[in-house]
Amino acid sequence: MNFKIRRAAKEDCKDISRMIMDLAIYEKMPDQVKISHEELERDGFCQNPLFECLVAEVPEEHKSNEGFTVIGYALYFYTYSTWKGRAVYLEDLYVMPEFRGTGQLRIGTALLSKVAEIGKKKQCVRLQLSVLNWNTPSRDFYAAKGAQDLTVTEGWHAIRFDGQNLDNLANEAPKD
Amino acid sequence: MMAADAIFVYVQELAEYEKLAEHVKVTQKDLEQDGFSKNPFFHGIIAEVPEQHKTKEGHTKIGYALYFYSYSSWSGRAIYMEDLYVMPEFRGKGVGKALMSKVAQLALAAGCHQLNFTVLDWNKPSMDFYLSQGSFDITASMGYHCMRCEGEALEHLAQP
Numbered sequence: 001m002n003f004k005i006r007r008a009a010k011e012d013c014k015d016i017s018r019m020i021m022d023l024a025i026y027e028k029m030p031d032q033v034k035i036s037h038e039e040l041e042r043d044g045f046c047q048n049p050l051f052e053c054l055v056a057e058v059p060e061e062h063k064s065n066e067g068f069t070v071i072g073y074a075l076y077f078y079t080y081s082t083w084k085g086r087a088v089y090l091e092d093l094y095v096m097p098e099f100r101g102t103g104q105l106r107i108g109t110a111l112l113s114k115v116a117e118i119g120k121k122k123q124c125v126r127l128q129l130s131v132l133n134w135n136t137p138s139r140d141f142y143a144a145k146g147a148q149d150l151t152v153t154e155g156w157h158a159i160r161f162d163g164q165n166l167d168n169l170a171n172e173a174p175k176d
Numbered sequence: 177m178m179a180a181d182a183i184f185v186y187v188q189e190l191a192e193y194e195k196l197a198e199h200v201k202v203t204q205k206d207l208e209q210d211g212f213s214k215n216p217f218f219h220g221i222i223a224e225v226p227e228q229h230k231t232k233e234g235h236t237k238i239g240y241a242l243y244f245y246s247y248s249s250w251s252g253r254a255i256y257m258e259d260l261y262v263m264p265e266f267r268g269k270g271v272g273k274a275l276m277s278k279v280a281q282l283a284l285a286a287g288c289h290q291l292n293f294t295v296l297d298w299n300k301p302s303m304d305f306y307l308s309q310g311s312f313d314i315t316a317s318m319g320y321h322c323m324r325c326e327g328e329a330l331e332h333l334a335q336p
Contacts, residue, residue, distance in 0.1 A: 077245075079244055085202050117336055119330075126326045127324070131321050132320060146332065150321075156296060157303075157313050158322055159306050166291055170281040172273070173280065173281035174278065
């Protein structure tokens with residue numbers, strides 16, 4: 001079976017949204033998904049997009065059980081390290097279960113490599129992502145590609161303000 | 177342009193504090209190019225004191241926050257705060273809190289739903305500060321690990 005990796009078009013957002021939900025279900029947090037294909041269309045396909053996306057596509061004769069030909073995606077954006085400069089952050093990498101595997105079918109690897117290649121062309125010196133500690137298949141996948149787990153090796157923790165806590169913090173900002 | 181030179185000094189000081197000083201490869205020129213061109217890779221805010229309160233070395237710019245816009249496929253636009261730093265002699269006076277609140281305000285104004293950043297687990301003063309302000313540690317509570325690919329591993333990955 002062959003497959004193609006290409007830049008996502010606006011029309012792909014419904015498929016991407018479907019797979020975002022699949023990934024959230026896999027990560028046991030489906031109730032955390034608050035945005036739909038409409039936000040993806042608005043945020044990824046405007047003049048200054050907030051993210052970029054690649055999709056993996058198979059030919060019609062190899063479509064999924066439910067009839068989908070867009071069967072994987074990688075969503076990423078550009079970030080900055082004050083120590084090293086430009087970087088790429090891989091927000092999501094997902095391939096539908098029936099298209100995963102070894103041997104010829106290495107769609108996840110192809111998507112990841114393409115993101116790395118695109119980042120390299122933009123002089124990015126790092127590719128970063130996060131992975132849930134219980135997600136052994138993904139941890140093994142990234143480790144095999146040479147990724148380091150900075151939480152384990154250097155002690156980095158990810159911290160977040162959202163919802164009411166973010167509002168409260170913002171309300172305490174000094175007046176201009 | 178003046179801000180880039182101040183930011184560069186503080187980036188190095190923050191790296192010293194985090195015991196990772198040899199990792200700073202960015203130059204002042206990189207900061208000028210990447211942060212102050214048409215489509216900047218980052219944004220910065222500076223904390224400044226009046227002339228009469230300048231430091232021993234004569235600095236009036238005594239802290240900074242550097243951030244950029246990111247994206248969550250679950251909640252949309254977000255802000256990532258890359259650095260927050262206040263010179264040691266100006267700590268304990270609410271400057272760090274003011275800088276962080278300003279970033280939060282800018283985040284909301286831009287339609288962001290999250291303010292994210294990372295902290296080293298041994299950095300107790302910072303960890304305590306952030307948690308006391310209402311943030312939560314998603315590594316400890318949800319199990320997220322920060323992963324990175326760079327150098328040779330990244331080169332290898334980028335082979336078409």
